[in-house]
Amino acid sequence: MNAPRWLREPLLHFMVAGAALYVGAAWLAPPPDSGRSIVIDEDRLVTALRQRSGVTDERAVRAGLAAMPATERAKLVHETAAEEALWREGRALGLDVVDGVVRMRVLQQMRLILAGEATRGMTVSDAEVGEFYAANRSSYGEPAAFTFSHLFYADPQGEARSRTALARLRAATERPDQWGDRFLYQSTYSSTGAQEIAAQFGIGFIAAIAQLTPGLSWQGPVKSDHGWHLVLLRAKEEARVPPLVTIEARVREDALAAKRARAVDASVDRLLARYHVSER
Secondary structure, eight states, X not given: OOOOGGGGOHHHHHHHHHHHHXXXXXXXXXXXXXXXXXXXXXXXXXXXXXXXXXXXOHHHHHHHHHTSOHHHHXXXXXXHHHHHHHHXXXXXXXXXXXXXXXXXXXXXXXHHHHHHHHHTTOOOOHHHHHHHHHHTGGGGOBOOEEEEEEEEEESSSHHHHHHHHHHHHHTTOSOOTTOXXXXXXXXXXXXXXXXXXXXXXXXXXXXXXXXXXXXXXXEEEEEOSSEEEEEEXXXXXXXXXXXXXXXXXXXXHHHHHHHHHHHHHHHHHHHHTTSEEEEO
């Protein structure tokens, strides 16, 4: 029995063979991208760097990115990829639909979810507190503090006027209660930290009074950002780090926060490990 003529057409044979090859290729080929690939190109790094730095000049950001050391660039790629992974996982959970929020909010929610899972019931031992204190002593340092009164003399002629006043004070001929010009801040400071004094008087002033010897005599004149001052330095407390026993509660809280942060970072890294990250 002869096959129908249309079955003997060469064109039909070609089409059938092509279809078979197409189906075979589709069957043997790996499935299309399932959303587990994250590609970080320069534009994404520029966007991430602008968000972190707050710099709006794109050319400056690109120049900074080009000059960035390899280790810092790798860290930026890692963090950008981690944010993308969190975003995708958050969308998979429907967070963007439930709250109708933008990307940053989804990232925050995902970190909260991971934090809840990774840090539930977490505590720190006394040994961990001690180790954290030893590694971060400088964070708990208390700056030098000063107790003093001052008389202010504004420019011009502030220095000359203050020197005249100092001679009269040392001669003990008058009380200084009403002396000096009106000052923007206080006339007397008690156990005030060096940073606060520097913020009000300037770095030069705090450096100068740090060299004075506490006592009952007026000293100066001392230059500030505002003019000239005569200073009666009553007490000076050196910078120090409080012993652990006096700030243990604070250190324990900080140590626990750091431990939790490490646990969350580890959770983010495990989540990111599900993805293939590449830089283009």
